[in-house]
Amino acid sequence: MAVPQSRSVWSRILDVASLAATPLAPSHYLELVSPLRATHTLNARVEAVHDEGDGTRTLTLRPGRGFRSHRAGQYVRVGAAINGRVVTRTFSISSSPDRRDGCIAITVKATPDGKLSRFLVHDVRPGAYLTIAQAQGSFVQPEGAPVRPLFVTAGSGITPVMSMIRTFVARGTMPDAVHVHYARTGETALFATELASVAAAHPRYRYVLVTTREGHGARARFDRAALDALVPDWQSREAWACGPQGMLDAVEACFAAAGRAQHLHLEAFHAKLAPRDAKATGGRVRFGLSRADVEANGQTSLLEVAEAAGIQAAHGCRMGICHSCDVTMVSGCVRDLRTGAEVNEPGIRVQICVHAAAGNVDLAL
Amino acid sequence: MTFPIVMNPETRDRFGAEIDAVQRDINASLGDRDRRYIKRMIAIQRGLAVAGRLTIYASLPLLPTGLPFLAVIGLGSFTLGIAKILENMEIGHNIIHGQWDWMNDPSINSSTWEWDNVCPADQWKHSHNVVHHTWTNVMGRDRDVGYEILRVNPTQPWHPAALGQPVYNALLALLFQWGVAVHDIDIGGMKSGKTTWEQERVKLRGVARKAAKQLTKDYVLWPLLAGPFFLYVIGANAFANMMRNVWSYMIIFCGHFPDGVHHFTEADVAEETRSGWQLRQTLGSCNIEGGALFHVLSGNLSHQIEHHLFPDMPSNRYPEAARRVRAICARYGVPYNSGSLTRQFGTTLRTIFRLALPGGGGERLARA
Structure with missing residues (x-):
């Protein structure tokens, strides 16, 4: 919980002033003219691209206001829209946090099945904007005693x-x-x-x-x-x-x-994507938030699987039109029961009333 | 109240499969072009909102000039009104439907989007996406049939209170966002014991919280900037809100109330299959014809039939879907209700006025 007493008068004034943009925030308007100043989302501008050879490229990124530096060894989530769809992956930062210009560099190798890596290596141009997140990861040097x-x-x-x-x-x-x-x-x-x-x-x-x-x-x-x-x-x-x-x-x-x-x-350093297997029928479904782990077949919707496991899942139409039952898929692969299309993009929101397991699935439900 | 066409289940399933193919083809072709469309629409809308508000302030130094002042402040509030219309219809309504969820973009997603309207998005999702879109035009289930205050179908029993419905209708048009905001409060359900006052009170609190922010924005914060001239800004903002109210009311009423639209009984849908649902959506919705700008300003709800068949298809694709759906309907002999705004809104108003009085069934059925 926030501690209200510690909030300055100024920040309260800003809160009230930002109501002028409700239901958005002033940052939504600011982003249109200055994407790096947005605070509701974190953007980065591609400042330079450097070819390292062998299908590898170093991108120099200028992170937006609000990016809190990083420790050497940490990684950052990078997102870009490819064919209209946002794909995010993590990349280790290859530059030092001591860089004077405030930029970070990521060095990306295009892998044959890497949607985002291929885009970053082959398609992205200086001046483009990507979304990023705060740096994360515990693969860092200890801050105290030096080690060998x-x-x-x-x-x-x-x-x-x-x-x-x-x-x-x-x-x-x-x-x-x-x-x-x-x-x-x-x-x-x-x-x-x-x-x-x-x-x-x-x-x-x-x-x-x-x-x-x-x-x-x-x-x-x-x-x-x-x-x-x-x-x-x-x-x-x-x-x-x-x-x-x-x-x-x-x-x-x-x-x-x-x-x-x-x-x-x-x-x-490889994102672990679940295999997209056209023959997979069913799998183990983990409902992480409900602490349930059940076996599901490939024909039963995940909503019915959840209900059979005693989970009260929010839902509406039960026919794929109202989006009341959408749940974030942490990992795994599901199949759209209407079209047969498989989806294995981690973090995507899945309509559980019209999707079934196509392999193991981990849902935030 | 019965289906206007006789279709055996096999034919109906073939009809449904063709409708499904339209959705499959268009969904498979979604990409960068569509993403650019919604991103540009959002940028235009935000630009118009800022421009409208600034123009309102720019009018204040002209106050002593009379007519020029009125022209500039009028232009400002009209621009703000257009911005609110785009925000509510082509952007908000459609994003909340999940039309843009395929982009996997956390900043344009039905689960988090909130719109510039006193109705909280989560309540709208229930009253509209769930109830109205599942039970479209089923008497007793679809609470959008007359919004529980208007008699728009002769099978709804007449009550002396219906005499006032031309007045209720006008008030609803002016205050439409407030009607939408309290629409998820299930008064009938409370009477029948399906829900309780405690449950419904939670929703009212949500409306109050959202409304407080909306009112603070338009009627306190922005007017304060004008100092002693705050009343002019309040007036201009009220005009913009009302302009949005009347326009969205008109477009939405044209979706399901014009002459020739069909209503259904619960018995009609008791054993409904997917293709039966598709047929009902087609028969229960009405399109409005017009130019490209008109379609955008209507949030593409002018393609109401396609919106009901494919509620989560990106709206910029409805014109293309409509050409195919119309051709499919023609081949299967399914009535496709499409007309000018004058025709659709005119017959809607006539029905509202006529059904203020008892009866009204015979000649309507004959016309349909």
Whole structure:
């Protein structure tokens, strides 16, 4: 609850004045002339795009008023309308929070099935506006005592670590750090030039580039033996790892076997989308807010599934016209019983009276 | 009260399948063009609202000039009235229907949208989206048939109070948003024990909260800016609100009350299938013909038939849907009630005046 006593007279005056725009807020009008000054939503302007090669691009974004900086290693939600539909995904910030211009950078690799990543890499132009949210995430350096970090990154999983390294450089606080980065080839390794020069200028930072397609043979994949060879003192380091799920699983297993699990920080960088399977019929439905977890078939509407589970779900027409029963789908895949179309976009609102489970579903109901 | 056409269930299902195909085709083609449409409409509406209010203030220095003052303040309040019409109809009503939910845009979504009207959006969603759109023109179920104060169908029993309905009708036109605001209060339900005063009081409190904000905006805060000339601003804002009231009343009354519209009994819909529902929506709604600007200002409710068949289809696609629906109806011999504003509103007014008196059934049925 807000503490009313602590509110200034000025903020009360602003509250009353903003009634002049009711049922909107003054920010809705301001946004039309100055999108970065809006407070009801957070926008960012694309200031520059930089091609990193290999289908990867760095976008420099100027966040709107109200963006509260970030810590190195955190990620931000970015949204854009593609074919009229807003798609949001999270991206690690690759720039340092110490940037003087107040901008943030995200480095995005276009993946074949990545709607938003392909849009950001191929279609977005400087001057475009995207929606963002406050930075989040606990994949960060401890603020207190310095540690001796080990970074294990692969592909575009390097982005949050890049933010950390740039921050060490900017602040002149480079610790005794080892950075093992996996890339397919030396040419496609993200930020390789910058990191090589950081290593040259900062003897305490050791950059180990492992190329998985050229020459590294048995050490080309992460495992215990490779780690022992590359970083003999890894067991005395605090580790941060970011990359594809397969690599993270290997890192996690290695640290768990050595009893060092509590010294490992992980960040996955692929949105986990439920598979869109035309043959899927039904699945487990989790009603998170009602704490119910039930099996559903592919023909019964989620509204009926909820009711059978004893959940009183708001509803109206029960035929897909009134939108009284719309519920946010946290994750999973549902099928429109009228058209047969599958939807797996996390965060989308689903008309539960005309949708059925097409695989496992997690609903905010 | 019976269906004007005889259609066997198989034919009706084929009719319904063709109607469904219209919806499927249009939904599949939604994209950037449609998003640009609603974003631009919202920007235009907000621009007009600001321009209208500023023009009202700009008129005040002209106060001593008489006629020029009236022209400028008139222009200001007319512009504000247009802004309110767009906000309530093409934008608010349609967003609250979920027509733009497909964009997955949290700032343009039926679950969070609130409109510039004293009726709270959540109550509107129940009285309109649920009750009216599900039970369209079913006597005793659809509370939009005469809004429980007007006798618009001869099967509604006559009562001496109906003698006053030309007056109630005029008052409803002027104060339409207030009628809409209290429409979800189920007075009949309280009498029959279906609901209680405690339940309905919660809704009234919601209306009071919303109305307090709306009234503060138009009749306190903005007038205060004009200092000693506040009364002129109150007048101009009241004109804008009333202009919106009368216009939306007129468009909405043309949706279901003109001559030739059909009403149904609960028995008619007892075993209703999806195609039966589609047929009822078609027979129970009336379109108004006009130009592109007229359609936008009506919130595309001039395509009432298509709106009832596809309540959550983006309104900018109704003209295209209407061409196909009309052709389907022609092929199946389903009456498609479409006429000019004069015809639709004229016959609506005639019905309201005629049914103030007892009877009124015979010749109407013959005409239909």
